[in-house]
Amino acid sequence: MSELGGGPNPLFLREEELVRGIEMLFYAYRDFTSDPDEILKNYGFGRAHHRVVHFVGRNPGMSVAELLAILKVTKQSLSRVLSQLVREDFVRQQKGTRDRRQRLLYLTDKGQALFDELSRPQRARVARAYREAGAEAVAGYRRVLIGLLNQDERDAVLASVEKNQ
Amino acid sequence: MSELGGGPNPLFLREEELVRGIEMLFYAYRDFTSDPDEILKNYGFGRAHHRVVHFVGRNPGMSVAELLAILKVTKQSLSRVLSQLVREDFVRQQKGTRDRRQRLLYLTDKGQALFDELSRPQRARVARAYREAGAEAVAGYRRVLIGLLNQDERDAVLASVEKNQ
C-alpha cells in the first residue's frame, strides 16, 4: 500500500510509522490493564466492574445515563455489573433531587477502597512512564491521545478529564 | 490520597495528572477500536480476529507460539479464532521447514484484503492525530507508551514494532 496522502509526507506520517502507532497502543493497553485484572480476580470482578468503579469514583453523583455515555455500552451490559456492585456494597445509589427518576451513583467506603487499590498500580505505571519520558513527552502523549478520539467526543472527554483540575 | 513519592513532584507527576493519563488511555482505546469493530461485524468476526489478522499480517510466517506471546491469551482462546480464520481462508498455515512441528502463519489474499480494510480507518485516525499534534508530540507519545509497558516486555515489543523499519 502506498502513502495515505499520495504526496510526500513528513517522516512520522509514513505508512510504517502509522502502523507502529497502532501497535504501540495495543501493547500499552494490554500491559496497562494487566495489574487491575489480577486484583479484580480476588473480588470475582472483571474489567467492566473496574470501569464502573473508576468513573463513579471520579464523578461522584453521576447518573446512569452519564455513565453509559462514557462507557459506550448498552444499558443491559452496565446493569449487570452495576447491580452487582450495588448488591455487594461497593456502589451506592441515591435518588436524584432535581430529577427523581435518576439514580445518582456514589462509591461506598468499600468502593473507594477498591478504587484506590485498583488505581495504585496504574498510577505507579503512569508515573514511571511520565518520569522516564519527561514533561515534554507527556504533553505530546496527551495531545496525540486527544487526536485519536472521535471528533464529536473530544469536548465531552476533555470536560470529563479536566473537571477535577 | 497524597502524592505518590511523598516529596514535591513536578507538575506532570501530580496525582490528578496521573489519573488523567489513565483515563485518556481508556478513551483513546475506546474510540480507536470502534472503526474496526464496525467492519468486523460484516464478517461475523470480533476483536480477537482482528488482532490475529493484524499481527499475522505484520509478521508473515510467525509461529503460533509467537502469536500467543504477543496476544497474551491462552492457546484455547486463540485456537477458536485462528481455526475459524483458517477455515474461512483468511489465514494459511504452513509447516515449518526448520521445525516441522510449527505451523507458520500467513495471510491469504483474502486475509490481506481484510487486513487492509481494517487498518485503513485506524491509519487514518493515527495520521490525523499525528498531523494535528506534530512530530515532537508524536515522539513523546511513543516514549510514554513504551514507558507504560511491562519492563520485561519492552525489548520484545520494540523488536516487534521496529522490525519493519
Add this chain to the structure above:
DNA sequence: AATTATATGTCAACACTACTGACCAAAAAA
C-alpha cells in the same frame, strides 16, 4: 534407540462482557 521436551491441536466446562429487542414504571417536560 529410548526418553524427554516442545509445538500445536482438541475437548469439555465455565465465566465475563457484550449485544438485540421487548416491555414496564416513574417522573419530568411539553
Add this chain to the structure above:
DNA sequence: TTTTTTGGTCAGTAGTGTTGACATATAATT
C-alpha cells in the same frame, strides 16, 4: 393530559476469555 426521558428488567444469543486434561508429531537429549 400526552409525550418523552430515565431507569430497570427479562429472555436469548454471541464473542472472548479462562482452566485442565489429553493427544500427536517432532525435536532434542541421553
